[in-house]
Amino acid sequence: MNEQKPIIAVGLASQEFPMLQDVACRDRNGRPFHYLDSAASALTPESVLRAMDGYYRQYRCNVHRGMYDESARATEEYETARAKVAGLLNATSEEIIFTRGATESLNLVAYKIAPQLGPGDEVVISIMEHHANLVTWQQFAKQYGFKVKFISLKDDFTLDIEEARRLIGPQTKVVSVMQISNALGTVLPLTELRNLARQNGALFVVDAAQSIGHRPVDVKAMDCDFLAFSGHKMYGPTGIGALYGKREQLNALNPFLYGGDMILEVTEEDSKWNELPHKFEAGTPNIAGAIGLGAAVDFVTSIGVENIEKHERTLAREALNRLTTVPGLKIYGPSDEGLDRGGVVSFNVEGIHPHDMTDILGGEGVCTRGGHHCAMPLMRRLGLPGTTRASFGLYNCEKDIEALHSAILKAIKTLKA
Amino acid sequence: MNSIDHDRIGRADLYRQNILDHNRSPRNKRRMDNATISQREVNMSCGDDVEIFVRIEDDRITDLSFDGVGCAISQAATSMLTEKAKGLTTTEVLTLGRGFIFELLGVEVGPARLKCALLGLETLKKALQDISEKKQ
Numbered sequence: 001m002n003e004q005k006p007i008i009a010v011g012l013a014s015q016e017f018p019m020l021q022d023v024a025c026r027d028r029n030g031r032p033f034h035y036l037d038s039a040a041s042a043l044t045p046e047s048v049l050r051a052m053d054g055y056y057r058q059y060r061c062n063v064h065r066g067m068y069d070e071s072a073r074a075t076e077e078y079e080t081a082r083a084k085v086a087g088l089l090n091a092t093s094e095e096i097i098f099t100r101g102a103t104e105s106l107n108l109v110a111y112k113i114a115p116q117l118g119p120g121d122e123v124v125i126s127i128m129e130h131h132a133n134l135v136t137w138q139q140f141a142k143q144y145g146f147k148v149k150f151i152s153l154k155d156d157f158t159l160d161i162e163e164a165r166r167l168i169g170p171q172t173k174v175v176s177v178m179q180i181s182n183a184l185g186t187v188l189p190l191t192e193l194r195n196l197a198r199q200n201g202a203l204f205v206v207d208a209a210q211s212i213g214h215r216p217v218d219v220k221a222m223d224c225d226f227l228a229f230s231g232h233k234m235y236g237p238t239g240i241g242a243l244y245g246k247r248e249q250l251n252a253l254n255p256f257l258y259g260g261d262m263i264l265e266v267t268e269e270d271s272k273w274n275e276l277p278h279k280f281e282a283g284t285p286n287i288a289g290a291i292g293l294g295a296a297v298d299f300v301t302s303i304g305v306e307n308i309e310k311h312e313r314t315l316a317r318e319a320l321n322r323l324t325t326v327p328g329l330k331i332y333g334p335s336d337e338g339l340d341r342g343g344v345v346s347f348n349v350e351g352i353h354p355h356d357m358t359d360i361l362g363g364e365g366v367c368t369r370g371g372h373h374c375a376m377p378l379m380r381r382l383g384l385p386g387t388t389r390a391s392f393g394l395y396n397c398e399k400d401i402e403a404l405h406s407a408i409l410k411a412i413k414t415l416k417a
Numbered sequence: 418m419n420s421i422d423h424d425r426i427g428r429a430d431l432y433r434q435n436i437l438d439h440n441r442s443p444r445n446k447r448r449m450d451n452a453t454i455s456q457r458e459v460n461m462s463c464g465d466d467v468e469i470f471v472r473i474e475d476d477r478i479t480d481l482s483f484d485g486v487g488c489a490i491s492q493a494a495t496s497m498l499t500e501k502a503k504g505l506t507t508t509e510v511l512t513l514g515r516g517f518i519f520e521l522l523g524v525e526v527g528p529a530r531l532k533c534a535l536l537g538l539e540t541l542k543k544a545l546q547d548i549s550e551k552k553q
Contacts, residue, residue, distance in 0.1 A: 353488035355463055355533065359431060371463060385464025385487070414432050415440070415489060 008318070012303055012311055014395035016045040032365040034400040039182050039210060039344050039391030040369050041232045044292075048236055051295035052288045062284055064261060078287050081294025082277070088297045088305075089227070090218040091244050094276040098290050101241035102209040103132040105228030106176075108243055108280065109205055112253045113174060114140035121146040123174040124167050124202075126159055126188065127381055128181040131374045133207045137176065146173070153381070157334050159188050168196040176205035179217070183373035183389070184333035185316065185344035194223055203249070209233055210342055213300045215309040225249045231289065235393075236296030240289030243280075250276050257282040300394075308394045312343030315392040315401065319345045322405045329408070332387050343392035346373075349408065352415050354386040360411035361388070366404050431490065431530065435523055439493035444500050445482040452480075456544035460532050465491040469499075469540045473548065476506050483537065490522075490530050495537025497521040507545045513538060 014020050020033070020043065035043060061071040063078045079093070086093045099105045114137070117123070123137045127150045134148075141148045149172075151164045168175060175197040180187050190206065197204040206227045211217055213234025219227055226249065230241035245253075255262055255273055259282035264272040273279045300308060320335050328350035334341045348354055358370030371386040372379045379386055390404055449455070449470035457468040465487030472480035481499045485492065501521060502510055518534050519525045526534040 353463075353465075355488045355530070356432075356490070359530065363431075376461075415437065 008311065008314055008396075008398045011393075011395035011397045012307065013045065013299075014397070016047065016299075017043045017395055018046065018049070019043050020395055032403065034366045034403040036390040036392065036396065036400060036404060037367045037369050038393030038396075039233070039342075039389065041238065042213075042235045042393050043395065044237065045235055045296075045299050047299050048292045048295045052237060052292040055288045055291050060288075063287055064278075074287060077291050077294075078285070081290045081297075084294040084297040085242055088212070088217075088301065089244055090220050092247070095219075095244055095247055095250065097243045097245065097250075097277045097280040098285055098293075099228075099241050099243050100239055100286070101230035101232070102130075102207060102228040103230075105226075105241060105243035106132045106205075106207060107136055108256045109176075109226045109228070109245075110136040110140055111256060113203065114144055114146075117144050117146040117173050119145040120171060121173045122149050122167075122169075122171045123147070123176060124149045124151065124164070124172050125175075126151045126177050127153060128159075128184060128186060128188075128375060128378050129176075129178055130182055130207060130209070131376070133176055133178065133205075134375075134377065137174075150377070151177075153186070153378075156336060156339070157184050157186050157332065158339065159186065161189055161192055164193060164196060168193075168200055168202065170200055172197070172200050172202040174203045174205060176203075176207070178207040178210065180210035180214075180342035180344070181333075181375075182210050182344065183375040183378055183387070184346055185342040186334055187340040187342060190222060190224075198223075210344070213296070213305065213308070214312060214343065216305045219244050231293040231296060234296055235299055237289045237292040240286045240293050242293075247276065250280070255279050255282070259283045261285075303394060311394055312392045313341070315396055315398075316341060316343050316345055318398060319390060319392075319401050319404065322401055323347055323408070326405070326408055326412070328412070332382065332384070344389060345391070346387040346389045348384065348387050349412055352411065354384075354388045356415055357388045357408070357411050360414060361404070361407045364403070364407035364410060366390075366400075366407040368404070431524060431526065433523060435497075436489060436493040439496040440489040443483075443492055443496040446484060446496065447482045448484050449480065449482050452482075454544045454548055456540050456547070458536060458540040458543065460487070460491070460536055463488065463533065465533055465536050467491065467495050467536050467540050469495075469537065469544055471541065471544055473507065476508075478503055478505055478507075478510070481541075487536070488530075488533050490526065490533040491536045494518055494522060494534045495540075498537045498541065502541060507549055510545055511542055511549070513542070 059070040059073040061074045063075040082093050082096050086096045137148045149167045152160045154160050194204050203225045206224045208227050208229045212229040227244040232238040262282040264274050332346040354370035368390045370388045452470040453473040455470045459466045467485040470482045481503045483495050
């Protein structure tokens with residue numbers, strides 16, 4: 001074929017990221033910096049840094065009830081950030097609760113739903129779930145006597161939807177699954193899972209940590225009851241994320257944490273709760289974080305989330321094409337052309353422990369992650385101590401994949417020569 | 418802006434020739450039938466798995482071997498340990514710390530790989546501790 005392969009010569013908006021521009025990430029020997037760990041945490045663009053800096057320098061006051069301009073501005077910017085997040089998800093502002101991240105969001109749901117469950121009830125999750133969505137239900141199951149059922153994988157690393165059909169029934173009270181696997185890149189069939197949950201009257205909870213900001217997500221179209229995500233995986237700051245909950249679902253729940261801001265009236269005997277979303281935000285929130293997250297929403301929207309999705313998919317495909325030529329290398333994740341997948345490529349080379357591989361890649365300035373990726377039950381099912389994972393962000397380009405490829409060859413040479 | 422001190426955070430040459438050699442051709446990697454005690458430890462988070470076999474006579478290690486799977490650092494450090502700890506007394510082994518392993522490896526291991534490097538020594542010390550506790 002003479003046709004030119006699609007080449008991604010430059011990343012999207014990579015000039016906006018300080019860590020990709022100056023020498024902060026390079027040592028005195030001019031070590032390069034190929035950042036392929038965005039699934040763990042994506043880098044932060046200038047606009048997000050400026051937004052947070054602006055808060056700290058110009059109006060660093062508490063939100064709500066301050067009767068002066070600076071506090072009013074803090075409230076306004078904080079609530080504007082909430083509206084931006086709501087807009088990104090096609091939700092309303094009162095349905096967006098700021099949390100520390102996806103982990104806290106998933107815990108909030110489990111803490112409030114689990115006490116309503118008991119013996120005979122079941123929660124269905126996938127074997128790929130992150131510990132944040134697995135350990136929570138597992139531990140509450142012990143406390144309240146319900147059961148957790150796991151949907152397995154097929155040989156092509158996609159979810160076994162046949163098994164899901166067998167597992168989800170009238171006894172199922174919650175179906176809680178990730179949208180994209182952080183360990184394998186598998187995209188879960190959410191529509192079918194949602195239908196199964198709906199047919200059986202179960203709640204439908206989605207861990208969208210790997211998808212928000214990486215592909216368009218519409219909670220109305222998805223028709224989920226709850227959806228959790230983190231800011232720092234979508235180019236926002238760490239320590240901030242959100243829980244989306246359908247209005248009627250959030251209204252049906254009691255508060256998660258008690259304290260300031262979440263109450264309407266307190267007497268010695270009892271308290272009345274504030275309206276949504278404040279009912280679930282006790283204490284002074286992460287104001288700078290929320291404002292930074294709002295700026296991150298603006299950032300991904302200005303590039304176009306669908307463009308980011310296309311970019312990451314092309315990079316993942318290019319990485320799969322290259323890595324499968326390496327002798328002894330096995331990909332863990334969907335690799336067939338026709339399968340939808342996220343921007344995560346997980347692999348091992350026969351006879352090389354993923355920590356040795358990841359360590360040597362790091363020495364070459366190729367930043368990947370090795371281990372179980374917070375999915376130990378999945379790794380055990382696959383019979384692996386872990387994998388090395390390269391994950392892509394909007395700033396990556398073909399040069400990063402070339403560097404990954406040659407660093408893998410170097411690691412093989414070092415460890416197996 | 419300050420650049421990162423890569424040596425300080427453990428970006429030293431971990432994959433030196435001696436480590437690679439012990440990883441490829443581990444010494445004393447065999448199970449022992451007449452061991453006084455054996456002990457198995459696993460680093461759950463990374464799957465490094467080491468079982469140590471110790472033969473003790475008159476409070477002195479007369480034979481030492483291991484079996485296991487894991488990363489190059491855990492396997493090489495354990496292999497080196499089996500060579501150097503033979504002939505030591507129980508008390509001598511129990512006083513060994515991470516410095517001893519760094520000397521064997523010829524490199525200071527950073528925090529990210531410390532558990533790998535120390536797994537063999539920790540396993541051996543646990544075995545000997547069990548023995549000395551039983552004696553008391």
